[in-house]
Amino acid sequence: MTPPRFGNNGATIQDVAAKAGVSKKTVSRVINGEDYVTEQTAQKVETAIAELGYVPNVSARRLASNRSYVLTLVYQAEEPPGWLTHVIQGIVQTSARHGYEVVIHPCEVEEQASQKSLQALVTRGGTDGLILLPPFGSKTAFNQRLFEGGMPMASIEPSDPDLPWPVATITNRQGAYDMTAYLLSLGHRRIGFILGPEDYSGSWERLDGFKAALEDAEVAFEKALVVAGDYTFESGLAQGRALLGAAILPTAIFASNDEMAAGVIQAAYELGLRVPDELSVVGFDDSALACRLSPPLTTIRQPTIELAARVTEALIQRINGEEAEDTRIEMTTSLVVRDSAATVTDSGLSM
């Protein structure tokens, strides 16, 4: 009936204090790296800690300090972004350095339940900060309420372009511009574009970059070549089929993320179109998928781990009440040329 115990049957702060011949409070100061402790006293305490193998009890610390030392990662359960594991890496690395743990909180979208569970997590003091992944980084009434209630939060690739909390994003527009310029340099003039979800601001930024590159190259923008996807493989497949079944065929398709690009490659495969000889296909994100496709996907790399690390840093600063240096982090993307795009050829044009 009694629950089993583990750990902290060992030393407590009291034991360390006794061993070092100081007060609990002084030990506490040493542990937390506070000022006003003599080098000598600190030394004694450190020694005692080492000898006893003392590790502070998190629960007690949390209760006393009214902090949880927990950061919560909120993302979509069913369709997590392909870069989730990278994001986690960045967050955990940084969190660990500051003594924070990371709790994961996969949510159902549009779900009352997930709001309730998040609300509960927050009100019971279960977390010190929230990191929101798309599509949660938006100005919903719920988020607004959390923010105004003083909950530190941060977003990676937010849905809304301007949020009052720290935000980390990439140069979506420039990335799309670079990719489009690259395709143009290969001679492509009819380039299909598959848009991301309408409610992500990044989707529009990518479209924007695409348009800008066309304009700069004085290539006419054709509305018929732009179709709407939602960053899923399935939408890429469907829209790929649509683009390749239309009257005027594109010689290249720029899917605005890798998942959709994989869908396009599959659509091409179904139709017996060889990539890149007969159709160039490019993506965006440089997710794990990209180099596993055949042909390996030419795409835009985003420095996800570092992005996550930076935003975590900013969040922790905010938790500590420090004025965050950068409340809007923007990291630059880079073009990764692999094999899925090639110079436009006759066969491509004549199809």
Place this chain on the structure above:
Amino acid sequence: MTPPRFGNNGATIQDVAAKAGVSKKTVSRVINGEDYVTEQTAQKVETAIAELGYVPNVSARRLASNRSYVLTLVYQAEEPPGWLTHVIQGIVQTSARHGYEVVIHPCEVEEQASQKSLQALVTRGGTDGLILLPPFGSKTAFNQRLFEGGMPMASIEPSDPDLPWPVATITNRQGAYDMTAYLLSLGHRRIGFILGPEDYSGSWERLDGFKAALEDAEVAFEKALVVAGDYTFESGLAQGRALLGAAILPTAIFASNDEMAAGVIQAAYELGLRVPDELSVVGFDDSALACRLSPPLTTIRQPTIELAARVTEALIQRINGEEAEDTRIEMTTSLVVRDSAATVTDSGLSM
């Protein structure tokens, strides 16, 4: 200087008790669903809780009960298994139902540091249970020590076949048998096999199933057709090249996971071999990657979410001191036929 606060500025158990006209202890009983509370009293308490919007403070509960209500997921940081997000889903669902939160703990393998951080997590009472993903589910001295120290733990797809703690695995042998039988039914007789990491027991079980199917079909097992990979895409690519560059060509290649199968497909692509017309390629796991490849991969599905859910259930039972019903969970796999394997043809044989 003072850290910001959020939440639990609201009601405490004391407030609820006052409002309901009972003692704190009685409220506690209601919250924890203990016996010996009248329906009527419980009702009063419930009402008070609802009206005050009371949520118990986790830190206090943790300190008092000497439990953390946290489960920790341990996995490899650099090369997380492709089914990680599914595992997380299963774990979180089940944990949430039991009031547990899930902390992620990506580790470096072979790293003193990760052991230290895990040890710290454990001794300071930061977690009630560990869920180990490969390659951590093994009989290392460190794990043994944790286990003997009374730390509840569980493994998914363990490296060692017999562990003293609960283990969840799939029918690796049967799955590989089924796949091989399927390939044989398509007429393949020279089937290449790419093995997983040597120190995973699952790798050998899969090889075992492969051999058994050959034997049952009275097809000679050729050692030269078995090569060693390590479940990474890169190893699949390398070994795919090796198999396809050898003197006697296989008509099909069975990569023992999807990542490696993707590598083989890429190797075939490089050589201009059409899959499945000239070479059949199959995988194992039915990871997200499988249906995104072109052609979509024929593979073996493992019910990852449910597997994770079941093992989490078992772990929580153990934490609660209940004798776990099943200490070894084995779930059955199923063949998923897509397009990457086809009947063996002349072209394949004559290559």
Place this chain on the structure above:
DNA sequence: CCTTTTCTTGGAAGGCCTGCCAAGGATCTC
């Protein structure tokens, strides 16, 4: 009807740490 068991509640005593305040000593200032 009284004793024994079962149910239902309450009270006190912590869990281990940190925040706040105070106090003594050292250092500085003019």
Place this chain on the structure above:
DNA sequence: GAGATCCTTGGCAGGCCTTCCAAGAAAAGG
């Protein structure tokens, strides 16, 4: 050299919940 200022340490009072124990009420048993 006396007062002001800083540094360094300690003590106490919680934080909010649970565990343990006790006690009264109700039910059961003889």
